[in-house]
Amino acid sequence: MIRALLASMRPWQWSKNVFVLAAPMFGKRMFDGPDLFRVALALGSFSIVSSGVYLLNDVLDRERDREHPEKRNRPIASGALSAGFALVVAGLLAGGGVTVGYLVSAGLGWILSLYLAIQVAYCVRLKQVVLVDVFCIASGFVLRVLAGAVVLDLYLSSWLILTTIFLSLFLALCKRRAEVVLLEESGEDHRETLREYLPGFLDQVIAVTTASVVLCYSLYTLDARTVAEFGTRNLVFTVPFVIFGIFRYLFLVHLRRGGASPVITLVKDPPLLVNGVAWTLFAVAILYF
Helix, strand or coil: CHHHHHHHHCHHHHHHHHHHHHHHHHCCCCCCHHHHHHHHHHHHHHHHHHHHHHHHHHHHCHHHHCCCCCHHHCHHHHCCCCHHHHHHHHHHHHHHHHHHHHHHCHHHHHHHHHHHHHHHHHHHCHHHCCCHHHHHHHHHHHHHHHHHHHHCCCCCCHHHHHHHHHHHHHHHHHHHHHHHHHHHHHHHHHCHHHHHCCHHHHHHHHHHHHHHHHHHHHHHHHCHHHHHHHCCCHHHHHHHHHHHHHHHHHHHHHHCCCCCCHHHHHHHCHHHHHHHHHHHHHHHHHHHC
């Protein structure tokens, strides 16, 4: 039961919380001891709350998951974990994570509460509403970035916020495309909204978000306030890493049937993983050294 519970909490998905580090990194507060402790608490609270959401989602989707070629093996769908027990744990995790957030700062507590409200609404109903479901998924990434700024009371560039929004939408739309392709004709049996997402339509909106991510991030690196704050224009040299990452991800989505899980797609593709590490190292070197 413990093994099944841990699997349903999806600890590998906690890597999404790396978005919390965006504001501290660009705010040059990554290496201060007290700040790191507060950021770690923000990361932990998001991990706990998100695990509670995953449990709730699996309980509500257990019937549909049994018709999915991969999700049928999830502990709750397969019967390895009791739905009632999972709901109790989900409530404890969600409540505990939000409480930790409020203890760290009121702003973090409000963000976690908003994140929880959106995700519960998504699990219960909004996942059945076309496009709204994509924005719900994307909101989780955006709120993580805002949490990193709020917990340290940092200024966050509007261009960086827009970059996060479009990147989040890009990942969410690619996830939907991967699901549509994977399920093909049986897609509507798993989730009614999937039959509304045609690959051609998804490709068009993905193209819009792709261009927007590259444009907004490039403008952030060249923005007068960014240059003045960091005392250098060299951040623009990280743009090629962003372009390569986007293009590589699109390659995996279109030709390797990737994208259903951003975390798994990143970890299983060495070029994409190396590119992400290289972007981080270059950005930290430029900002701090």
